[in-house]
Amino acid sequence: MTTASDWTGRVGRTWAAEWQRTDRCFANLSPRLDAAIRESAPTGPFRAIDIGCGAGSTSLALAAARPDATITAIDLSPDLIAVARTRAAGTASLTIREGDAVATAQQLPSADLLFSRHGVMFFADPVAAFTGLRAAARPGARLVFSCFRDRSDNLWASELMEHVTGQRPTPPPGYVPGPFGFADRAATAAILASAGWAVDGATRVDFDYIAGSGSDPVADAADFFHHIGPLASALKEAADPALDDRLKSALVRYARDTVVAIPASAWIWRATATGEQP
Template sequence: MGNIVNTEQAQAWNGYEGAHWARNQDRWDAVNAGFNAPLLTAASIGPHDRVLDIGCGAGQTTRLAARRASGGHAVGLDLSAPMLERARLTARHEGLDNVTFEQGDAQVHPWAEGAYDVAISRYGVLFFADPVAAFAHIGRALRPGGRSAFICAAHAEDNEWLRAFAELRDLLPIGGFGEPGGPGMFSLADADRTRGLLSAAGFERVETTRVQAHGVWGRDAADAAGFLLASGPGRHLLSQVTPETQERALHRLTEILRPYEREGTVPLLSTALLVTAVRPD
């Protein structure tokens, strides 16, 4: 796998979290697929482009990029061996021969300088131990004038699934979960801070745009509640309370999600920042 500096995230994504996402690839894609179109449109991938997908997970965005770069190539990078195994299997099943997947840490991965035309990411640039160093390293992997487009989680209160979680504060030790700028999923939620980080990393023409999409979290409220609480954050919170409280939290979350049920699905609105930037010529 090469050098790893983000050891905490490597452990998480090669443990329960990575295995959970790999097993539930289709479900997580249903949650996040609404952001694929704005991400790929902003990236402006050409037919001969070389595309780098950071934190590619099970590879849906990498495969979509490979189809747009039909005469080029797409490379997906991720820390998670379980998710990359699923990504490779799916790519082979779909018959894609211009896509590859590599395991590594985007902060230090040994890319050749200027090897790519475009860098993309759907929620894969949120967990860097040193974001300025990581973005600077990604920038060096782009050719002069190369483009980047990243989807990052926006403020927690703008996401319906997080608002549902917040209603469990009297049952679960949620604390400061979801605070912008802190480590984790919402580390880039503050647009001004994020523009500053990318500028400090050497990018130019850094822009952020709020985008929204509904994701499908389950077939009914009970299914969606169980899926949410089985995710990494949910499982972490449940591990800190008694089995009785766990059952109460599941029942409460099911009732919170009941009004969102729509014809065999539970769509919840998510809000993200679409961040675009260019490596200087």
């Protein structure tokens, strides 16, 4: 389980160093999410908050599409914030802030739009977190976020793990903060409803997760998985060079031309802030 202290420390540093490769992983999902965010934005000037902005890609996409927006992007990781600020230099409509997304959002003027690319699955108490975000939103504000569907629909985290370690991960019951915390559609809908959000829908998006590219995409993907994702911990803990060979042999089946593309699946959620806070 990834905690807040992980994001402010080691995990945040790793993701900051790997932001270009993590952006590449979502290259086939991000356009769908960006479109959903634009479609949910009001006409005319508006205020928006990016929850767990990471390296800032989603905020930058919105700022480019809607220069009339005032966007605040928030993340716990000082290292990711540093990357986002560098990338956002010269984008006057975008402010990057380091801190807890829920607490920081409540210090800002009420938002018309809240959004996130895979940044909301790590809350220790998701009902409390989304209730806090509801408090940061005006009535009728829109919420749009993406999150992974079930681990079994994301072969980079299920089939690949089983091939390398010999064990298929068994998800614990109930909500656990992490990449698959919001995989269960019914449970996620209940969390949002309890927190004062009227669910508008959840769209399934199947996409290719680009884990490697270049002249040797298999080696690139193997190196990436040594740093990012559930395999990284397993490989580090095992400290067995043979596992690297098994990883590469598993990745070969997903290699085509100059990329390693692994089947993945996500939800894109849309919700509206109700008239009264819970």
